[in-house]
Amino acid sequence: MVDVARSEFILGGQKSGKSRRAEMLARQWLGARATHRAVLIATGQAWDEEMRERIARHQRDRAVRVPGMATVEEPLALAEALRQHSAPHTLVVVDCLTLWLTNLLMPMDGVSVEAAEPARALCGAIEQAAGPVVLVGNEIGLGVIPMGREVRAFVDALGGLNQAVAAACERVTLMAAGLPLRLKGHHA
Template structure:
């Protein structure tokens, strides 16, 4: 298995597909390990409940997968956990980019605004340097209407750019819709 980017809309089956990839990886060999890197942050009650539900569902579907929480330092998490025998799942790139560009305490001079390009560059390098398989999950949000508001348009543009750069580095790219996978790229 090599690196795969799984894109789709909300509730399209992206995370389930990533979990299936991890379960298959673990089942293939007793020597295999899987690490789930969660990027969500529990900013409100609804998000806390959503995170708890995802943790419970994931533990049931892929009981052998270790979960770590890393909302910002994805390059370091990949470098720390990626091994030839370890599949790393990152879910999700959209929330990670949100954490970088629009933190809860966002101001025009937020340090996150200045570090985002460097963090993205380090993340892209970590993908290329990873010795083990990666499954990266992100949203495809550029299929709808052009959003109103400068900040939202800038975010849609930034996410589209990130998705393109990640897709270039991954051997496989899958688009999920209604729980069904559509292979966009398979260079494996």
């Protein structure tokens, strides 16, 4: 049974099972019909050796878990990439919104972008998507208040982004210890 919503936002802490759930949904989608396609829009950038290794490991693992899912790298123009790859027969996975927001607000080249308009554009693209969309993001607001002004501003911005994306999506799932908790949408 394919349990794919028109749009699903999967959020949780680091290593909570967010990406695995998105991959499982993509695998179900691909297995449901021969005409189905799946595309991953990856937002991470390899700015150092550790991140290059992490991205390569994710690519290898994903190729085993979801063979046939194409990957597109887009660190900034996320709404445009979603519009470009969305189609009735194509499930689009965006992984992850937290890295996307980091790319906008704390870029390695030092030229930050105001995130409000890109976030509005992303929510519009989610609502207008021709096919199913699965978005992955981190919930980082459950801990102590960060000490630095910039970090507090980032946590606030991510909380706002998460709320906007949750409002735009049909289903919202919180992951903890590999287990999904449905926050919004119909239960399977």
